[in-house]
Amino acid sequence: MKKVYLVLLLVSVSISVSSQVKKGDFMLGGNLAFGRQKSQLPATASTGIDGQTTLKFAPRIGAFFTPRLLVGFGTNVNYTGTSDTYTVLDSLGNSYRLKSQYYELELGMGLFSSYYLPLSDRLYWVNTVSVNWGSLIRGDKLSTLFADDKPRQDRDRYVDGKISTGIQYFVLPHLSVSAGYQPFSITYNYQKTIRQNTPLSSRNRVIVDFSSVAKGFFIGVNYLIISDGTKNDN
Numbered sequence: 001m002k003k004v005y006l007v008l009l010l011v012s013v014s015i016s017v018s019s020q021v022k023k024g025d026f027m028l029g030g031n032l033a034f035g036r037q038k039s040q041l042p043a044t045a046s047t048g049i050d051g052q053t054t055l056k057f058a059p060r061i062g063a064f065f066t067p068r069l070l071v072g073f074g075t076n077v078n079y080t081g082t083s084d085t086y087t088v089l090d091s092l093g094n095s096y097r098l099k100s101q102y103y104e105l106e107l108g109m110g111l112f113s114s115y116y117l118p119l120s121d122r123l124y125w126v127n128t129v130s131v132n133w134g135s136l137i138r139g140d141k142l143s144t145l146f147a148d149d150k151p152r153q154d155r156d157r158y159v160d161g162k163i164s165t166g167i168q169y170f171v172l173p174h175l176s177v178s179a180g181y182q183p184f185s186i187t188y189n190y191q192k193t194i195r196q197n198t199p200l201s202s203r204n205r206v207i208v209d210f211s212s213v214a215k216g217f218f219i220g221v222n223y224l225i226i227s228d229g230t231k232n233d234n
Contacts, residue, residue, distance in 0.1 A: 021116065025226055027072070027222050030057075030058050031220050032056070032058075034055050037052045037054075052082045053080070056079075060073065060112070062114070070113070071113045078104075083100070083101045084099065084101075101140065109134060110131055110132030110133060111130065112128055112129065116168070122169055129163055132160050135158070138154050158188065164180050164181065164182040167179060174224045175223060176222045178220045178221070178222060
């Protein structure tokens with residue numbers, strides 16, 4: 001299996017070089033990630049390639065109401081596209097080329113609140129609670145596996161709550177990196193399935209998701225934007 005994965009972290013220009021977090025300061029950060037994966041399909045196909053492309057973009061900005069409490073707003077765009085192309089032989093020896101494409105697009109926004117507990121002059125333990133809402137669209141872009149296979153599209157609207165914990169370290173007075181783990185999230189999901197622009201079904205459902213360890217880790221980079229004031233309330 002050949003796999004290539006690239007992660008780029010979103011950065012911005014800071015207007016100060018002070019490292020002291022205080023009331024009225026702003027924190028600007030987020031992440032940008034791109035992934036590309038290719039692999040050989042199972043041996044049931046005479047030849048075949050499976051490809052997946054992932055793009056994620058999630059900026060956010062927050063303000064310190066106290067030196068330990070950060071409240072802010074963020075958005076996210078997540079796209080995943082999968083393409084399968086392969087050739088199979090039937091019992092008579094006839095060759096068939098099969099292809100399918102699938103995509104998933106998430107558009108969301110939300111509010112978050114983070115509590116900063118200083119462990120040293122540069123290191124903080126950060127605990128975050130967030131509420132997010134948005135839409136998730138997924139379906140077939142192209143399918144030739146069967147003659148009667150019609151493109152399908154699922155549209156979800158969701159509201160979720162998440163809890164995360166981690167550390168944030170100021171590499172420079174105004175630049176910090178963060179890493180942590182999201183152990184828990186709960187999602188309310190309204191789903192509607194559409195085939196050929198005709199609603200087939202709709203249902204309400206509540207999903208409780210305990211993220212796996214590997215899936216729950218995150219990293220990021222942040223810039224501290226310093227206010228003009230010098231007040232430093234605890």
